[in-house]
Amino acid sequence: MNGENEGLSHSEEQLRKLREKVTVLETLDQYRQSLLRLAGELQKVHTYQDITKVIQPEILNLLGYQMIWLFLFYEDRKAGVFVTVRGTLADQVMETLPRLEIVGDPYLEAVAAATDILVIEDARTDPRTNKEIVAQLQNRTLVNVPLWLVDERLGVFGMGSFGDEGIIIPTPGQIEYLKTLAYHVAVAVERTQFIMQRQEQARALQESEERYRLLVEQAPVAIAVYYGDMIAYLNPAGCELLGVPDAAAILGTSMMQYIHPDSLPLLQERQRRLPQEGRLEPAEEKIIRPDGETRDIEVITSAIRYKDKPAVMVIAQDITQRKQMAAENARLYAAEQERAEALLAALARQQELDRLKDEFLQNSSHELRTPLTVAMGYVDMVADENVGELQATQRMMLKSAQSRLYDLYQIVMGLTTLAVSGGNSVYRDQVHLTALVQDIVQDFQALAAQNDLTLHTNIEPDLPPLSGNPIHLGQLVDNLLSNAVKFTPKGGTITVRLFTSETGLVLEVIDTGIGVAPEQMERIFERFYQVDGSATRRYGGAGLGLALVKEIAEAHRGRVSVTSAISQGSTFRVEIPL
Numbered sequence: 154m155n156g157e158n159e160g161l162s163h164s165e166e167q168l169r170k171l172r173e174k175v176t177v178l179e180t181l182d183q184y185r186q187s188l189l190r191l192a193g194e195l196q197k198v199h200t201y202q203d204i205t206k207v208i209q210p211e212i213l214n215l216l217g218y219q220m221i222w223l224f225l226f227y228e229d230r231k232a233g234v235f236v237t238v239r240g241t242l243a244d245q246v247m248e249t250l251p252r253l254e255i256v257g258d259p260y261l262e263a264v265a266a267a268t269d270i271l272v273i274e275d276a277r278t279d280p281r282t283n284k285e286i287v288a289q290l291q292n293r294t295l296v297n298v299p300l301w302l303v304d305e306r307l308g309v310f311g312m313g314s315f316g317d318e319g320i321i322i323p324t325p326g327q328i329e330y331l332k333t334l335a336y337h338v339a340v341a342v343e344r345t346q347f348i349m350q351r352q353e354q355a356r357a358l359q360e361s362e363e364r365y366r367l368l369v370e371q372a373p374v375a376i377a378v379y380y381g382d383m384i385a386y387l388n389p390a391g392c393e394l395l396g397v398p399d400a401a402a403i404l405g406t407s408m409m410q411y412i413h414p415d416s417l418p419l420l421q422e423r424q425r426r427l428p429q430e431g432r433l434e435p436a437e438e439k440i441i442r443p444d445g446e447t448r449d450i451e452v453i454t455s456a457i458r459y460k461d462k463p464a465v466m467v468i469a470q471d472i473t474q475r476k477q478m479a480a481e482n483a484r485l486y487a488a489e490q491e492r493a494e495a496l497l498a499a500l501a502r503q504q505e506l507d508r509l510k511d512e513f514l515q516n517s518s519h520e521l522r523t524p525l526t527v528a529m530g531y532v533d534m535v536a537d538e539n540v541g542e543l544q545a546t547q548r549m550m551l552k553s554a555q556s557r558l559y560d561l562y563q564i565v566m567g568l569t570t571l572a573v574s575g576g577n578s579v580y581r582d583q584v585h586l587t588a589l590v591q592d593i594v595q596d597f598q599a600l601a602a603q604n605d606l607t608l609h610t611n612i613e614p615d616l617p618p619l620s621g622n623p624i625h626l627g628q629l630v631d632n633l634l635s636n637a638v639k640f641t642p643k644g645g646t647i648t649v650r651l652f653t654s655e656t657g658l659v660l661e662v663i664d665t666g667i668g669v670a671p672e673q674m675e676r677i678f679e680r681f682y683q684v685d686g687s688a689t690r691r692y693g694g695a696g697l698g699l700a701l702v703k704e705i706a707e708a709h710r711g712r713v714s715v716t717s718a719i720s721q722g723s724t725f726r727v728e729i730p731l
């Protein structure tokens with residue numbers, strides 16, 4: 154510079170210097186004014202695009218760079234993103250650019266490392282730039298100014314020249330201008346980020362509110378919110394429960410109008426407890442709808458904040474049907490219980506009667522036997538003419554008395570056997586059933602003939618004897634045979650079979666008589682049971698015979714059974730183990 158100005162006069166030199174100074178001052182003023190203007194405008198922006206939009210014309214005007222950008226760092230400057238790139242033409246505005254890895258890209262690494270302005274004079278020759286991109290974008294000078302905010306670097310604010318514009322290197326004054334501008338840009342970026350975060354939060358909040366609103370609106374349970382007792386919110390299920398067409402009609406009114414008077418004390422008690430407890434256990438309440446219908450509901454009550462005010466949230470479920478069913482069940486249960494109790498009482502009465510009957514049986518049989526034996530003894534003595542000869546009429550009468558007494562004796566013996574056979578103190582001996590059966594059948598032949606019945610036996614030869622009570626076993630055969638005779642009409646046949654089975658001996662008395670109806674087959678073995686009154690009168694008897702047969706069989710560890718068909722005949726079968 155000195156060499157060039159050697160020939161100039163002093164005043165000329167002074168004038169030149171003065172001009173130069175004025176130019177510098179003018180330029181400085183230009184920058185100062187630009188900064189003032191931009192600082193003011195940057196305060197108003199809240200998008201990245203607006204930041205570059207505000208400053209791009211000034212940069213082009215003052216420095217000549219056509220293109221500017223904002224590149225922000227992520228994650229300790231390991232990655233970053235161009236949030237906005239803007240050139241002089243509309244299509245040079247780019248809004249969303251992908252995240253870039255800084256690590257591994259020498260140019261971006263240099264940008265991220267620079268704490269002060271970084272000027273790459275010629276991108277075509279600089280070793281750090283990617284030559285492919287440079288060729289494509291025709292970059293020449295690249296200037297990146299760090300965006301410092303207090304002690305943090307948010308990213309860079311960059312600018313560059315392209316192709317024919319050639320290399321543009323900023324002067325020290327311009328560098329100062331850029332650094333000051335970068336501060337205002339950093340503040341604008343920070344504000345933008347803050348606003349974006351807030352917007353994002355608001356959006357997320359709105360989304361989650363929307364989701365919850367949907368949940369609450371579609372919930373199958375009634376949900377209501379109150380301020381005190383004023384309805385502030387009611388979901389559709391709540392409207393349905395209350396029987397109101399839509400919530401708008403009742404918002405702001407008191408929910409008390411829906412509470413059944415019976416539930417008021419409980420409700421008040423819960424309202425008192427709610428502030429301390431925050432959430433109350435489920436409770437059953439009754440509501441009354443505008444149409445007068447009452448409903449049972451189960452409610453869960455919690456204290457919440459709704460639209461920034463303390464409120465009460467109630468979740469309610471209609472349990473009317475459930476309660477009705479429970480009541481019905483309780484009623485059915487009580488009725489069943491009553492029936493069961495009545496049955497039990499009847500059973501107890503029956504058992505008591507049975508016990509009394511047994512007791513009576515035992516006592517009376519013993520009491521009757523002695524006098525009867527004595528009476529029979531005297532009658533026999535008289536009939537045998539031991540005390541004097543009898544006239545024909547007297548003999549006939551005594552014979553009749555003897556026969557009646559004998560019948561009576563049989564009955565009393567039956568009662569006695571019945572009374573004692575339950576115990577174990579029964580006399581036992583080796584009994585030859587063949588002989589026993591043959592003797593008794595022999596005794597019955599006359600009676601059978603009288604009734605026009607055929608009576609015969611079918612006995613397996615060489616049957617072994619069994620251990621038992623001969624008198625009782627004789628009574629067993631006797632009873633079965635007298636029943637067969639009694640219940641078989643004239644012309645019938647009675648067969649007595651005796652044979653061995655796998656476990657012991659089997660006695661069968663088979664008749665072709667009136668038979669036993671299936672429903673009677675169990676009962677005829679009960680004491681005093683007779684199939685029916687008219688039949689009893691027709692056939693006589695006390696209803697003890699089969700009970701005795703059963704008890705005697707069981708006292709011999711055996712069992713008795715019957716197979717029969719009405720009007721066809723019956724087979725009574727006694728099995729006694731050996």
Ligand code: ADP
Pocket residue numbers: 632636637640664666667668669677678682683684685688689693694695696697698699700723
């Ligand atoms: P009873 O003969 O004294 O009435 P049982 O105990 O011997 O009493 O018999 C009970 C009832 O069983 C009889 O009343 C009768 O109705 C029925 N029954 C017993 N044996 C026969 C039989 N062989 N054929 C048809 N019914 C019978």
